[in-house]
Amino acid sequence: MLKKKRVLVAMSGGVDSSVAAALLVEQGYEVVGATMQVWDYSKNTCDVSEGFGTCCSSIDVEDARAVADALQIPFYVINCEEPFYQYVIDDFVQNYLQGQTPIPCVHCNGFLKFKYLLQKMKELNCDYLATGHYAKIKRSPSGEYQLITSVDTWKDQTYFLFSLSKEVLPYLMFPVGDWEKPRLREYAEKKGLPVARKKDSTGICFIGKEGHGAFIRSQVGKDIPGPLLRYPSGEKLGEHRGIFYFTYGQRKGLGVCSDRPLYVVKIDPSNNAVWLGEEEYLFSRELKIKNVNVLGRIRKGEELKVKIRFHHAGAAAEVCDVGEAFWSLRFKEPQRAITPGQAAVFYRDSQLLGGGWIC
Amino acid sequence: MLIYGAMPDFRCLKEKGRIFLDHNATTPLAQCVMDKLLEWAKVWGNPSSIHQTGRAPKALLREARNAVGDFIGSHPLEVAFTSGGSESNNWALKGGYWTQKAKDPRRQEVIVSAVEHPSVMKAAKFLEDQGAKIIKVPVSREGVMDLDFYESALNEKTALVSIMYANNETGHIFPIPSMVKKAHEVGALFHCDGVQALGKVTVNVQSWGVDMASFSAHKCYSLKGCGVLYIRKGLVVESLIHGGGQERRRRAGTENTLGIASFGEVAKNYKDQVSSFYEKVLALRKRLEEGLKEFVDGVEIIGENQKRVPNTVGVILPSGVYGESVLMNLDIEGFSVSTGSACSSGSSEPSATLTAMGFSRQEAERSLRISLGWGSTEEDIQEFIIALAKIIRRLKSL
Structure with missing residues (x-):
C-alpha cells in the first residue's frame, strides 16, 4: 500500500481553514494541524472579546485546537512572534510613517505562512502545506503551476498571494478554493465542526477596535503632527496628528470643515503634509510599481485585468514598461485612489500573473 | 484498553x-489507584463534618496522610495537602518569607537557585515586588551548583532559601543536606522543592533537615490536583489560602479526597x-x-x-x-x-x-x-x- 501523503494545514481557528483540514482528512491525507501564534495577545492591543475576530487571540488558538481534536489530527502551536514582528509589524509601521497604506497580510503570507511554515512543513516530513485561502492551484498542460482565483469570486484571496515565489506553488494546497462560502458553512455544520457558526474575521488581525492610527501611535510612542493643506492651492486648513492616521481617498475624520466634500488626495512624508481636495483629484490612469513578482508570462504592451486593492473589481490596464526596478501601467479608465503601499495585481482571466507594490 | x-x-x-x-x-496512573477510584468516589461526604457521613472520608484522609508521611520520612501531621506542587511552592515561599519577616523585619533576602521551577521563580518575583531581595545561586553548564556563591550569599538578613532537590529539565541533584546546615547557621528557613525527587530516589525530609518541602501526587503515579507541603513540626507558616480550618488550620478548602487517597495508595504500595x-x-x-x-x-x-x-x-x-x-x-x-x-x-x-x-x-x-x-x-x-x-x-x- 502506498504511504499516505502528509499535509500540514495552517489552522487559524476560523471556519475556512477548519474546513480545509476536514476536507483533507476526508480525502484520505494524513493531516497535521498547526497554528502560527503571531502576536502575544496578553501584552498588546489585541482584545479577546467576542466578535473581535483575530488570528492572534488565544480564543482562536483554542478553536483551532478544538477542531483538530474533532478531526483527531495532531495539532501544534508554532510560535512566530519574532518573525511576525520582524517581517510584518515593522514593515507595517514603517509604511504608514512613509505615508503609505500597507497590506500586512501579503507579508504574513510571503514571509511567514509560505516560508517559515513551509520550512516547518518540510521539517515535519509533510508533502504539502495547506491553508484556508480562497484560491486555487492548477497545473497547466505544460506542467506549469498556476495560481487561479477561487470559485467564490467575492471571497477570492489570490490578491494577498501575489508575492509567493513560483518554487513554492507545487507544495501548496488550497482545499476551499473550489467552495462557495455558504456551502462551506453548511459543510462545517454538517461535519459538526465547533467553529461552523463563527463569524468571519475582517480587517487586519493585530489592529484593535481603535484602528490602525492608534496602533501606529502605540508603536511609535507619540503623534507626529503636521499641516493639513488644500489641494492644489496649498492653503493651510489646519493641523493633523500624524500622516499615519490617513489613507488615500479618506473622507471621514479629517478634522476640517468645508462647504464641499473633501478627501485625502495626497500624503507627502517629505514635509509631513496631508493634502485635501475634491474627489476628482483622486482619479488617475498611471501607476508605477516596484518589487514586481511574476508568476506567469506577461508581455510588454499586453492588456491585463489589474486590481489595485483587495476589494477592487479589477480594471483593464496596459503594461507600458517592464523595467528592472519599476514597472509602469496605464489604465484604460481613470481609477479612484491609487494608493501607495497597496499592491497592483495582474490577472489574465482567472490566472494570477503577478503583481507589485504601488509607489 | x-x-x-x-x-x-x-x-x-x-x-x-x-x-x-x-x-x-x-x-x-498506578493500577492500585485505578482499582480503588470508584470505591473512593462513593465516599463523598465532607471530611470535616461532625456527622457520620464525614467519617469515612475522614478515615481516607487519615490513612493517606499516614502513608504519605511514611513515604517522605515525616510525621503524618507534618503533611499538609495542597492542590499540587505549584501551590506548595508558592505557599512555602510566600508563607515562609512573611513568617520570617514578621519575626524579624530585617530578614528580607530570599535565596533560590537559578534553575528553579517557574512556581518558585514567579513566587520569588512576587516577593521581590513586595520588597524582598532575591538572590539566585548560579548553576554551571555541567549542572553543578555554585556552593561558594551560596555560602557567601547567606547572612543574618536571609529569610528563606528555596532549592530544588532535583532539576526537572536535567535531573541534576543538588546537595540539600549540606546546604540546609549552612542556611540554619544564619537562622534562615530552608524549603526544598522535592517534586522531581519523589519516587525516583529515596526521600527523607528529616534526614534532609529541611523546614519545608513540596511534593506532587501526579508526578508519582497518582491523580492530578493533589500535592503536599511538608512543614516541620514546630514551624508555623503563614497560610496562603484562608478560610476553614482544614489541614490543622494551615490550608483552607474542602480536601480533594480522591487525589489525596490516590497519593496515599501509591505511597503505601510504592515505598518499598x-x-x-x-x-x-x-x-x-x-x-x-x-x-x-x-x-x-x-x-x-x-x-x-x-x-x-x-x-x-x-x-x-x-x-x-x-x-x-x-x-x-x-x-x-x-x-x-x-x-x-x-x-x-x-x-x-x-x-x-x-x-x-x-x-x-x-x-x-x-x-x-x-x-x-x-x-x-x-x-x-x-x-x-x-x-x-x-x-x-x-x-x-x-
Missing part, C-alpha cells in the same frame, strides 16, 4: 500504540519499590545514553557526569536541528517527549533553566528532555533511538 507497564510489582497504565518518555511532566525503580530505570537510561551517543552524531548529554535522578536525560541536539521540530516529529511517530523549553505553552523564550546554566539561546532551542518511568521498557528505548536517529538524519539533510 489497559495494558500494563513492565514491572509486575508496581503496575501502571500505558497508552496503546504510544511510547511515553515524559515522566517528569506527569506519570501514568523505590530502590528497584532506581536500578531498573538507571539501567534503561544508560542504554538510552549509549544509544544516543552511538546513533546521533554531535549530541550532548547535559551534565552527564553529575549526580542525577535515574530517569532523566537532558540533551542538546546537534546543530541545525530544532528541539521543537524533533518533538513534533516524534509525536507524529508515537513518542511523547518534551523540549527543555516552554514553547508548547506558546512562549517563544527558550528554556530559562538552560540559559541560566550558560547554554546559548541556540543551544537551548535544540534541547530535548527524555524522562523514563515505571512503564518504560528496553524495547521503548530501542524504538525511540531508531526513530530519533532517523528524524535527525532527515532534518539535517533539509
Whole structure:
C-alpha cells in the first residue's frame, strides 16, 4: 500500500481553514494541524472579546485546537512572534510613517505562512502545506503551476498571494478554493465542526477596535503632527496628528470643515503634509510599481485585468514598461485612489500573473 | 484498553500504540489507584463534618496522610495537602518569607537557585515586588551548583532559601543536606522543592533537615490536583489560602479526597519499590545514553557526569536541528517527549533553566528532555533511538 501523503494545514481557528483540514482528512491525507501564534495577545492591543475576530487571540488558538481534536489530527502551536514582528509589524509601521497604506497580510503570507511554515512543513516530513485561502492551484498542460482565483469570486484571496515565489506553488494546497462560502458553512455544520457558526474575521488581525492610527501611535510612542493643506492651492486648513492616521481617498475624520466634500488626495512624508481636495483629484490612469513578482508570462504592451486593492473589481490596464526596478501601467479608465503601499495585481482571466507594490 | 507497564510489582497504565518518555511532566496512573477510584468516589461526604457521613472520608484522609508521611520520612501531621506542587511552592515561599519577616523585619533576602521551577521563580518575583531581595545561586553548564556563591550569599538578613532537590529539565541533584546546615547557621528557613525527587530516589525530609518541602501526587503515579507541603513540626507558616480550618488550620478548602487517597495508595504500595525503580530505570537510561551517543552524531548529554535522578536525560541536539521540530516529529511517530523549553505553552523564550546554566539561546532551542518511568521498557528505548536517529538524519539533510 502506498504511504499516505502528509499535509500540514495552517489552522487559524476560523471556519475556512477548519474546513480545509476536514476536507483533507476526508480525502484520505494524513493531516497535521498547526497554528502560527503571531502576536502575544496578553501584552498588546489585541482584545479577546467576542466578535473581535483575530488570528492572534488565544480564543482562536483554542478553536483551532478544538477542531483538530474533532478531526483527531495532531495539532501544534508554532510560535512566530519574532518573525511576525520582524517581517510584518515593522514593515507595517514603517509604511504608514512613509505615508503609505500597507497590506500586512501579503507579508504574513510571503514571509511567514509560505516560508517559515513551509520550512516547518518540510521539517515535519509533510508533502504539502495547506491553508484556508480562497484560491486555487492548477497545473497547466505544460506542467506549469498556476495560481487561479477561487470559485467564490467575492471571497477570492489570490490578491494577498501575489508575492509567493513560483518554487513554492507545487507544495501548496488550497482545499476551499473550489467552495462557495455558504456551502462551506453548511459543510462545517454538517461535519459538526465547533467553529461552523463563527463569524468571519475582517480587517487586519493585530489592529484593535481603535484602528490602525492608534496602533501606529502605540508603536511609535507619540503623534507626529503636521499641516493639513488644500489641494492644489496649498492653503493651510489646519493641523493633523500624524500622516499615519490617513489613507488615500479618506473622507471621514479629517478634522476640517468645508462647504464641499473633501478627501485625502495626497500624503507627502517629505514635509509631513496631508493634502485635501475634491474627489476628482483622486482619479488617475498611471501607476508605477516596484518589487514586481511574476508568476506567469506577461508581455510588454499586453492588456491585463489589474486590481489595485483587495476589494477592487479589477480594471483593464496596459503594461507600458517592464523595467528592472519599476514597472509602469496605464489604465484604460481613470481609477479612484491609487494608493501607495497597496499592491497592483495582474490577472489574465482567472490566472494570477503577478503583481507589485504601488509607489 | 489497559495494558500494563513492565514491572509486575508496581503496575501502571500505558497508552496503546504510544511510547511515553515524559515522566517528569506527569506519570501514568498506578493500577492500585485505578482499582480503588470508584470505591473512593462513593465516599463523598465532607471530611470535616461532625456527622457520620464525614467519617469515612475522614478515615481516607487519615490513612493517606499516614502513608504519605511514611513515604517522605515525616510525621503524618507534618503533611499538609495542597492542590499540587505549584501551590506548595508558592505557599512555602510566600508563607515562609512573611513568617520570617514578621519575626524579624530585617530578614528580607530570599535565596533560590537559578534553575528553579517557574512556581518558585514567579513566587520569588512576587516577593521581590513586595520588597524582598532575591538572590539566585548560579548553576554551571555541567549542572553543578555554585556552593561558594551560596555560602557567601547567606547572612543574618536571609529569610528563606528555596532549592530544588532535583532539576526537572536535567535531573541534576543538588546537595540539600549540606546546604540546609549552612542556611540554619544564619537562622534562615530552608524549603526544598522535592517534586522531581519523589519516587525516583529515596526521600527523607528529616534526614534532609529541611523546614519545608513540596511534593506532587501526579508526578508519582497518582491523580492530578493533589500535592503536599511538608512543614516541620514546630514551624508555623503563614497560610496562603484562608478560610476553614482544614489541614490543622494551615490550608483552607474542602480536601480533594480522591487525589489525596490516590497519593496515599501509591505511597503505601510504592515505598518499598523505590530502590528497584532506581536500578531498573538507571539501567534503561544508560542504554538510552549509549544509544544516543552511538546513533546521533554531535549530541550532548547535559551534565552527564553529575549526580542525577535515574530517569532523566537532558540533551542538546546537534546543530541545525530544532528541539521543537524533533518533538513534533516524534509525536507524529508515537513518542511523547518534551523540549527543555516552554514553547508548547506558546512562549517563544527558550528554556530559562538552560540559559541560566550558560547554554546559548541556540543551544537551548535544540534541547530535548527524555524522562523514563515505571512503564518504560528496553524495547521503548530501542524504538525511540531508531526513530530519533532517523528524524535527525532527515532534518539535517533539509
